[in-house]
Amino acid sequence: MSRPLRLNVGLAAAGVALILILRLIDNDYAWYTGYVILQYVLLAVAWNILAxxxxxVNFGTAAFFAAGAYTTILLTKALNLDLLVCVLAAGLVSGALGLGMGWLTLRLRGVYFSIATLSLAVVLQTLVVNWPYAGGSSGAYTMRPQGYAVFGNYSEFLFVLMLVLALGGIAVAAGIERSRLGLGLATIRDDERAAAAAGVPTLRLKLIATAISGGMMGMAGAPLPYYASYLNPEAAFSLTHTINAMAMTLIGGTQGWVGPVIGATLLSTLQQGATVTISSAGNLLIVGGVLILFVMLAPKGILGLIRAWRGRGDTA
Amino acid sequence: MLDPVLIANAVVSGLLLGCLYAIASMGLAVSFGMLDVVNIAHPAMMVLASCVIAALCAPTGFDPLLAALLIAPVFGLLGAGLYRLYHLYFERRGDEAMQGLAFFFGLMIVIEVSLVLVYGADQRWVETGYGGLSLGLGPVGLPLRMLLPALMSLACIAALLLWLRRSFTGRAVAAVAQDRDALRFLGADPIRIKTVAFGLSVALAAIAGGCLIVVQPVDAHSGHVFIGRVLAVVILAGLGSLPGTLVAALVFGVIENVTATLFGPAWSPAVAFSLLLAVLALRPQGMFGRAHA
Known part of the structure; x- marks a missing residue:
């Protein structure tokens, strides 16, 4: 088997195994927890495609994520569309949002893009708060169906949906790493000016990456109204999503899709436990603190630490 | 038909608000504009100062503007220490672009969450003796709650500009923004100069925090709206141009306040962002700046 095929088969097998294990546990809380962890895996993998x-650096994860969630709310309310259609639409909306942001700011130094995405969340939130049809500041309710197709339990359906999205996201990220797009992006990361001089279409590649990354974040947000049943702008646009996606990726390591997956799984599993035992504010404080420690002391993340440790083992 | 008195009032209070934005942006104009340290935690530091000042002044009745001048040196020292860390871990390694930005973002979250944990999520404010008073200029009112912080911020900006033009260290700060290596030949250590300048930028955040708490009540997340505002002002001005930053802040305050008067205050956060995007798309070097793309 070729390497890409092996990876995709492995991902599918891991997915099926996860579903079977959770079926054995058969507990609503397990589906919920699994959903949140997978949502962060998808967000972190998407964030890493650009970063x-x-x-x-994209500071607008919350904005792209919430744009996806509100696409679902609006489409459900206006046309009563199926969630699966909403997920696709959310990917298109957030992807277009990424394309627009990128088109406006990606010709400049990277920090301007970061700054623009940082305020994107504030403005989209202002828009939604002032838009009564979308629920305004008081939020919107979404009726959750009893079951869906072969899934007797709607929580299970949401979990499987997020699982498919997360594994699909990983497959896309791994595909980008191997493709000409990935190589082009790597030249931009190492020396953008030299890349442009050597004929790499830097702006076009960056725009494609921003659109894919934003679209994936939107898809991660699309099932949120069904997961939560009630969504207000404050929860949807919470900076928690932004800091988590960043921290998970930087803690795991940014060199490939494995880093964000490790970081997201570790950190969100810890968080699921911590939210039960300590407050959500304390939880966020820990994430921020760990992020600061990692970027200072282990800038290559857990993957970098493992590699350094292995390297030392070889020479000894 | 628009009421001219309403518009005149909106413009005047926009100018006063602009003075607050000027002092809030001035520190960032120094750190981001002159030193190239993208301190996105700057607004969070300002809000931190507001909360500390509120905690000091609300029970004692001490004046918040004076308190801001007293705690500014403390913030300055903390800022200087912070720059040393930043230099050691990011600038020297050449990791500013991603890890450095993530560092300041993490710092912003840690400051905000600590404020929530220590002070709770409620708004805090300080009662001042002049809080309800107002000067009248014909039909236009000048509330002292806006006027005094505006005067204080103008005075601090004037002092900053004088210091940058006249003193040796001040001129070295301006020089470090232009050519770090040339400065070395003149016998000045660029890292020491940047430490001083970054400390100063954080001290300015403390003074801005004092002005802010007089103007409006503050909660742990008040910094969010200011991120868009101060970055828009600093970029609109052209990075590093301090007189430009003052002008841009005044223009910005007026635009935002007139928008709030015409369309309702709920829309004012959108003004910052639209302006920021427009500047980035059309004239990234700002109104007064050199090309910096």
Missing amino acids: GYSGY
Whole structure:
């Protein structure tokens, strides 16, 4: 089997195994927890497509994520569309949002893109708060169906949906790493000016990466109204999503898709436990603190630590 | 038909608000504009100062503007220490672009969450003796709650500009923004100069925090709206141009306040962002800056 095929088969097998294990546990809380962890895996992998592969920092994860969630709310309310259609639409909306942001700011130094995405969340939130149809500041309710197709339990359906999205996201990220797009992005990360001089279409590659990354974040947010049943702008646009996606990726390591997956699984599993035992504010404080420690002391993340440790083992 | 008195009032209070934005942006104009340290935690530091000042002044009745001048040196020292860390771990390694940005973002979250944990999520404010008073200029009112912080911020900005033009260290700060290596030949250590300048930028955040708590009540997340505002002002001005930053802040305050008067205050956060995007798309070097793309 070729390497890409092996990876995709492995991902599918891991997915089926996860579903079977959770079926054995058969507990609503397990589906819920699994959903949140997978949502962060998808967000972190998506964030890393831009940050890890091309070196551009996106502070707007919450904005892209919430744009996806509100696409679902609006489409459900206006046309009563199926969630699966909403997920696709959310990917398109957030992807277009990424494309627009990128088109406006990606010709400049990277920090301007970061700054623009940072305020994107504030403005989209202002828009939603002032839009009564979308629920305004008081939020919107979404009726959750009893079951869906072969899934007797709607929580299980949401889990499987997020699982498919997360594994799909990993497959896309791994595909980008091997593709010409990935190589081009790597040249941008290492020396953008030299890359442009050597004929790499830097702006086009960055725009494609921003659109893919934003679209994936939107898809991660699309099932949220069904997961939570009630969504207000404060929860949807919470900076928690942004800091988590960043921290998980940087803690795991940015060199490939494995880093964000490790970081997201570790950190969100810990968080699921910590939210029960300590407050959500304390939880966020820990994430921020760990992020600071990692970028200072282990800038290559857990993967970098493992590699350094292995390297030392070889020479000894 | 628009009421001219309403518009005149909106413009005047926009100018006063602009003075607050000027002092809030001035520190960032020094750190981001002159030193190239993208301190996105700057607004969070300002809000931190507001909360500390509120905790000091609300029970004692001490004046918040004076308190801001007293705690500014403390913030300055903390800022200087912070820059040393930043230099050691990010600038020297050449990791500013991603890890450095993530560092300041993490710092912002840690400051905000600590404020929530220590002070709770409620708004805090300080009662001042002049809080309800107002000067009248014909039909236009000048509330002292806005006027005094505006005067204080103008005075601090004037002092900053004088210091940068006249003193040796001040001129070295301006020089470090232009050519770090040339400065070495003149016998000045660029890292020491940047430490002083970054400390100063954080001290300015403390003074801005004092002005802010007089103007409006503050909660742990008040910094969010200011991120868009101060970055828009600093970029609109052209990075590092301090007189430009003052002008841009005044223009910005007026635009935001007139928008709030015409369309309702709920829309004012969107002004910052639209302006920021427009500047980035059309004239990234700002109104007064050199090309910096």
